[in-house]
Amino acid sequence: MNNKFVYAPGPTSVRENVRLERAKITTNPDVDEEFVEFYKDTCDKIGQIIHTKNPVYILSGEGILGLEAACASLTEPGDRVLVLDNGIYGRGFKDFVEIYGGEGVYFSDDYNKNIDVEKLSEFLEIDHDFKYATIVHCDTPTGVLNDLSKICPMLKKYGIITVVDSVSAMGGEEIRVDDWKIDIALGGSQKVFSAPAGLTIVSISEKAKESMLDRKKPIVGFYCNLNIWSNYYKDKWFPYTMPISDIMGLSIAVDNILEEGSNNVINRHSRIANATREAVKEYGLELFLKDGYSNTVTAVKIPENIGALKLKEHMLSNYNTLIITSLKPYDDTILRIGHMGENAFEEKLTYALNIIDNGLKDLGFSSEHNLVELFNKHINE
Structure with missing residues (x-):
């Protein structure tokens, strides 16, 4: 095998220095404050790659965790959510929206090309009453790449929060979170970063944080609640025991990217x-x-x-x-x-x-x- x-x-191949890092003796991530600093440093390095000053978090769970957590944390019953659909994963976002009581509304386009920005603009002129929108950067089943630099600023003009699945693109395609007005950017360890599967990467804007805090009803569940990360650094305390070996490996994988440029x-x-x-x-x-x-x-x-x-x-x-x-x-x-x-x-x-x-x-x-x-x-x- x-x-x-x-x-x-x-999942992609994993470089030897990443594999060896995961084999090292570790500290106790629950009580050792040096690990808190290491974790934050790793998050900050990822922030450099995706061009954001927003806080970045590493969650224990494969990339799908980020998609569900974003929907769980933003969605309240009855919220209308725009689901940009030009691929299998793009379409699938609607399932997460509806699990948490939202109403997913499709903007569907051809599956053999990227989203037509002009058509989307015409759609939004007629209907833009959405709390947030979901967009897949690279829809892996077909490899289609959507132009976030045009789509996300267009959505923000209408006050729509932007949630981007960049799991299969982050690191290998340009993504400028702050410049392109991406509220929640989602990545995974096992794609371009070339670390083993098991970690989700999330960046969260102030606008997205405000929306999560300004809810009429509390977020359903705990593990998919992105609010639980807000004070981890101030309190020097994680919401759950972090998979330290996985994060050590990811940190080296991130260094590999930064060293190459x-x-x-x-x-x-x-x-x-x-x-x-x-x-x-x-x-x-x-x-x-x-x-x-x-x-x-x-x-x-x-x-x-x-x-x-x-x-x-x-x-x-x-x-x-x-x-x-x-x-x-x-x-x-x-x-x-x-x-x-x-x-x-x-x-x-x-x-x-x-x-x-x-x-x-x-x-x-x-x-x-x-x-x-x-x-x-x-x-x-």
Whole structure:
């Protein structure tokens, strides 16, 4: 199980210095105030990467925790919430809204491109009575990237709080939380940060905090209540026992990004993604998206006579390599190339592309080209 080559849009590969950090002897995070300082320092470093002076918190739970916690903390019964829907995860935000008694209202757009900002503007002119809006930065099942720099300021003009799921983009795509007026930005440890799964990253603006505090009814539950973090640093006391080894590993993963330079990391993702897309097209395959390509995930349409699921199983059984498909209804249509974080290096990608090339040709796909040669050509352009 541990020897197979896994190339997925998260969890990504974990660098050795991160793995070794997690193996170190730890202190007691409940009572040692030095850990409080370490935790805050790690949060502040993440704030540098996402360009915010808002407080950043690290929560114990995989990235989905952040999505639910944002909805749990903001939603009161009867609140109207705008759900921007141009992907599977974007659409799924409505479930969290309604769990906590809100009314989710869709603004739906095509799933094969980014959100049409003009159409959204026209929609908001007619209907903008929403407490908050949910937006997915990169919708992982298709790799579509939405333009937060235009969407979030537009929503804020109407006083709408902005909640952004950037789990699959944060670190690999530019995100400027303060400049783009993002009230709650959500990330995860297992994507571009390339630490093990299990941690959620949350930044919270003053506007979002005020909304959470100025409620008629208390927030339902405890673990998803973002208010419990407000005074942790002043009180030097965490709401629950923190997973210290995980946070130590994440801190090193964040250092890896800062040492390379966060802009350099973004540029590396862009080079890798552009070369991948050009190679795939020249090879004779079709991209799922028409526009709005993320630099962390490329969604490739697999011919019907082969099928993405059959290709995945063939690569796993014949090459001990796991490259995954998408979620339903695209699970047999799309193969996802997850070039994010530690997977966004040429040596990792050329191995994955070689396996995809072999797998497709084994199953009858005809191309006069070689995917790796095409990638190498475009990466050097």
